[in-house]
Amino acid sequence: MSSDLDSIPPVLVEGFLKLCEGDFSHRLPRSLLRDKDDTAAFFFNAIAEELDRILRVSREQEQRLLRSEENFRKLFDAAPVPMILIDEEGAVRMYNDQAAALLEVGRQAIVGASMREFFADENEWTMLFERLEKEDVVDARAVRLRTRGGHTPWSLLNARTLMLDERRTGVLTLADLTEQKRIEERLRRLAARDELTDTLSRGRFFEVVREELARAARYSRPVALAMLDLDHFKSINDRFGHRAGDDVLRAIAGLMTRGLRSQDQIGRYGGEEFAVMLPETPLECAREVLDRARQQIADLRLDFGGHTIAITVSVGVVSVLKGESIEAALARADKLLYRAKGAGRNRVLAE
Amino acid sequence: MAIDTTIETSAWTPIGRSENAEFFEVEPRVLAVVPFDGCDDNEETARASIRIQLEYLRARQTRASVLVFMDRVLTQSAAAREVYRCEPDPAFHACFALVGGTPFGRAVGSFFIGIHPPRVPTRLFATFGEALAWARLTAGAP
Structure with a gap:
């Protein structure tokens, strides 16, 4: 076996070892004679160059992906309405600052919790969730929420489903209706x-x-x-x-x-x-x-x-x-x- | 021992020249790219090569096969290979028939086909004759 290895030029062995260590910038010197050794060096250099290019492209894509995720997070958090993403089971995947304020919870505090917990009438949530699963959309439903602080604000719920990270995700937006309901009630009373x-x-x-x-x-x-x-x-x-x-x-x-x-x-x-x-x-x-x-x-x-x-x-x-x-x-x-x-x-x- | 990479082009019609190659019409619907012996092929020279071929073919509204002699190329960058992958136009390029008569030429050709296969059919041949036969077939040449 050692005689087989001896037949491999040391410079080539060294080069492959460098590749294995992740050093794709290493190049072998070429004689440019286009003979057997020069051909081996050409192959090595071409492979190293391709690996280097692939790694660079991969890193750039990874950076782009990270930036894209960061931009998404910023947009999501900056949205002027409460937004909540739920998974196929109706559990919270993600929510923004507005939603945290509405539900009176901390950031990340309710990831994994069921949305059922935040509805004053749990049966109403069950019905809405079933509709969302079946029809992929719930439009303009006035719902009464239940916050962690024990309050029950009225909200206007809109929901859609879409695929995110290859998972079926519900996107809920909530608009605070509490003041509007108060005004409606007052107007109703006044009118009567x-x-x-x-x-x-x-x-x-x-x-x-x-x-x-x-x-x-x-x-x-x-x-x-x-x-x-x-x-x-x-x-x-x-x-x-x-x-x-x-x-x-x-x-x-x-x-x-x-x-x-x-x-x-x-x-x-x-x-x-x-x-x-x-x-x-x-x-x-x-x-x-x-x-x-x-x-x-x-x-x-x-x-x-x-x-x-x-x-x-x-x-x-x-x-x-x-x-x-x-x-x-x-x-x-x-x-x-x-x-x-x-x-x-x-x-x-x-x- | 020096490698003989001479290519007999006297019977062919010159159609262009770049920094690292000459371009010929071998016969109707068959072109040839003959790099200068010992040349380097980079992104710039690769773009020039495809541009010269396409300008000729588009002017004549002709679709043709292209023979490329790989034994004469000394170095070829990954960027050049990327150009050959993306820039040929299937509307005018029927195929690329690479000729690699030497081990080095075959190494360059096979690496090119393996890592960056062009959008049009591309094969590597050991002799000019085999390459020309396939080129004629693919282009529908007489």
């Missing part, structure tokens, strides 16, 4: 109620009455409607100012609400006018209920800036006729109201 007196708004009162009239018509049940107006309200405003007027309206509405039965509804019809619905109530009974309320109001004494304010109301009440619209019934009640005014105020007229 009169802000000053906390009675039903006119629109909502009409809705409620229509529903009740439809029900009452089905079962032939009596419904009474009344119009109520504060007596001499303008003079209260003129004497004591609009703040006093507001206080009076609030007090009257509060007293009426407490004085009526739970099924009765009161809505603010106009400036100092209220409409009242008394379901399942024959006319005479409605008149008694309203007269009781009228008396309580008459007995009320309100103190405003050292002045005592007394107030009375006039009321017209009707029993809604079969097939009669709310507008027609209230018009009749309104006529009675004005008759009550004409008859001296502070009274209830029923017809």
Whole structure:
């Protein structure tokens, strides 16, 4: 065996050893005679040159890949919306700073955790995840999250699936809806109620009455409607100012609400006018209920800036006729109201 | 012993010349690249070689095989081989028939084919005659 090795030129052996050590810059001197030894040197040098080139290209590609990954990470973290990547099992693969802030977690803290944990309703997550698996997309779903801090903010969820690193990955974006929901709730409440007196708004009162009239018509049940107006309200405003007027309206509405039965509804019809619905109530009974309320109001004494304010109301009440619209019934009640005014105020007229 | 790398080109039509080679039309649809004996082949000379071939063929709208005599090349860089891999145009280059009559020529040719095979068919032959026969066949030459 040693004689076989002896036949290999030492310079070639040395060269291959250098290659094995990773030194691809080593070149053998050539005689340029293109004979056997020169051919061997040519081969060696060509191989070394190719290895050197391949290694250089490989390193450049590796650097490009690292830069690309770093750029992706920067873009991901800089995204102005919370973004979360999940794997095929619904576990968190990656998330950005916005998502960390939304879920109230540290960076890297929830990698591997199931997204189920961050939904207030876990069943909702199950449903969404199934849809994402099946259809690859979930668009604009309002969801209630659960943060590690115990909060439950509303978020608008959008999701897509794609292949990342040869793995099926879900990309979730979340937009904070908490403020919007708060505004919606406030608007809903405002739309349904009169802000000053906390009675039903006119629109909502009409809705409620229509529903009740439809029900009452089905079962032939009596419904009474009344119009109520504060007596001499303008003079209260003129004497004591609009703040006093507001206080009076609030007090009257509060007293009426407490004085009526739970099924009765009161809505603010106009400036100092209220409409009242008394379901399942024959006319005479409605008149008694309203007269009781009228008396309580008459007995009320309100103190405003050292002045005592007394107030009375006039009321017209009707029993809604079969097939009669709310507008027609209230018009009749309104006529009675004005008759009550004409008859001296502070009274209830029923017809 | 010196290697005889003489190539008889008197019957061929010269079509161009670069820093390290002469170019001929051997016959219709067969070109030849004859490097100067003992030349170096680098990226620049490789680009020049392909450019001269393609300019000739495109001007005549002809597709041809190209014979290349490898025994006369002394050194060939990896960059040159990369040019031969990427820059030939299959619309005009039918094939490359390399002629390596000496062990050195065959070494250069085989390394070229093995590491950087061009986009067009390329084979190594020991003699000019074998190379020409294949070149004619591939180019559809008469």
